[in-house]
Amino acid sequence: MKIAMLGTRGIPSSYGGFETFVEELGARLVQRGHQVTVYCRSHHIQITDRHYRGMELVRLPTIRTKYTETLVHTLLSTLHASRRDFDAVLICIVGNSLVSWIPRLTGKKVVLNVDGLDWQRQKWPVWAKKYLRFAEYLATIFPDAIVTDSRVIERYYQDQYAKPSACIAYGSDVQPAPPGAHLRRFGLDPLKYVLFVGRLVPENRLDHLVQAFNGLDTEMKLVVVGDASYAHDYIRQLKAGAGSNVVFTGYLFGEGYRELSSSAYAFVETSEVGGTHPALLEAMAFGSCVVVNATPANLEVLGDAGESYSGTVESLRQVLLKLIGNPAMARGLGQRAARRARERYSWEEVTDQYERLFRSILG
Numbered sequence: 001m002k003i004a005m006l007g008t009r010g011i012p013s014s015y016g017g018f019e020t021f022v023e024e025l026g027a028r029l030v031q032r033g034h035q036v037t038v039y040c041r042s043h044h045i046q047i048t049d050r051h052y053r054g055m056e057l058v059r060l061p062t063i064r065t066k067y068t069e070t071l072v073h074t075l076l077s078t079l080h081a082s083r084r085d086f087d088a089v090l091i092c093i094v095g096n097s098l099v100s101w102i103p104r105l106t107g108k109k110v111v112l113n114v115d116g117l118d119w120q121r122q123k124w125p126v127w128a129k130k131y132l133r134f135a136e137y138l139a140t141i142f143p144d145a146i147v148t149d150s151r152v153i154e155r156y157y158q159d160q161y162a163k164p165s166a167c168i169a170y171g172s173d174v175q176p177a178p179p180g181a182h183l184r185r186f187g188l189d190p191l192k193y194v195l196f197v198g199r200l201v202p203e204n205r206l207d208h209l210v211q212a213f214n215g216l217d218t219e220m221k222l223v224v225v226g227d228a229s230y231a232h233d234y235i236r237q238l239k240a241g242a243g244s245n246v247v248f249t250g251y252l253f254g255e256g257y258r259e260l261s262s263s264a265y266a267f268v269e270t271s272e273v274g275g276t277h278p279a280l281l282e283a284m285a286f287g288s289c290v291v292v293n294a295t296p297a298n299l300e301v302l303g304d305a306g307e308s309y310s311g312t313v314e315s316l317r318q319v320l321l322k323l324i325g326n327p328a329m330a331r332g333l334g335q336r337a338a339r340r341a342r343e344r345y346s347w348e349e350v351t352d353q354y355e356r357l358f359r360s361i362l363g
Helices: 017-031 069-082 094-099 102-106 126-139 151-161 181-185 206-214 232-241 254-262 278-285 296-302 313-324 327-344 347-362
Strands: 002-006 035-041 055-060 088-092 109-113 145-148 193-197 221-225 246-250 266-269 289-293 307-309
Touching (some): 002 017, 017 055, 017 088, 069 088, 069 094, 088 094, 088 347, 094 109, 094 126, 102 109, 126 151, 151 296, 181 254, 193 206, 193 254, 193 278, 206 232, 266 278, 266 313, 278 289, 278 296, 289 313, 296 307, 307 313, 313 327
Parallel strands (some): 002 088, 088 109, 109 145, 193 221, 193 266, 221 246, 266 289, 289 307
């Protein structure tokens, strides 16, 4: 099959979960003999090669503002893809549903991965939230098929719109890395820090973790891996309220990310919105002791392989106290998390499911 993948910043992955998803899925589809083209934002992708891991890269511009960047780039990508001989087009992010009909005009089959319930995110003003609710509705009409990443989101689309979806999670295959230069760079010792990985935006509630950590009497550090393009005020508040034992690394990918993830004592997922969080899956695969905000989607991913808290600073602080004071419990939960990730969240299985979905809509 000839498959186009668009709607993200592009690859190599250097931003977030959707970019990692496109890279890992696309590379495996190529290994299975398919032709894969990934549309990238020209300002975001630094490599100059036309191909990466067997995938063709198409670079297109966009309007670089918080509210237009994604949709404008996806619009240009769908117009470009419509002139190519693709069999199927995979579009990421529900807000892009508005233009998901365009490739269908030239006979392409369109699959839309809707991600979570984006309108719940605090970063959006009222008008943007209304648009995203409308985009959800369009997602049930314009594409040939939609993909949800958790049973929670699958049920939402079924209950709200009577729209069935293919429920396909993300993969979690990772390669651990031993302690090395990146730990030394940030003054970290193995198993002496708690890790957060994600975008530093309000709905991810890193402020809860910082406040909870400030109240702990511990030699552990809190390491925050991530950043955000349009949340400067929130990030300034986070850093101003953080104690001296909180380390902000900014974005880390590749070896640095693997090194810090492999040596963490525990990983905390504080997000209160969204479906399956790729960073959570990968933390489980690294064998971290995992703590999650007790949203239905987080609990679905974690199962009985970690700890949860009720969404308040104090409840999170109590869970952290228990785990930091009980290394044997933390090790056991980490082993259980790694086993669950290995058995349930394989990129090969994810690729199998997307391959079957493409073939089914192509007849």
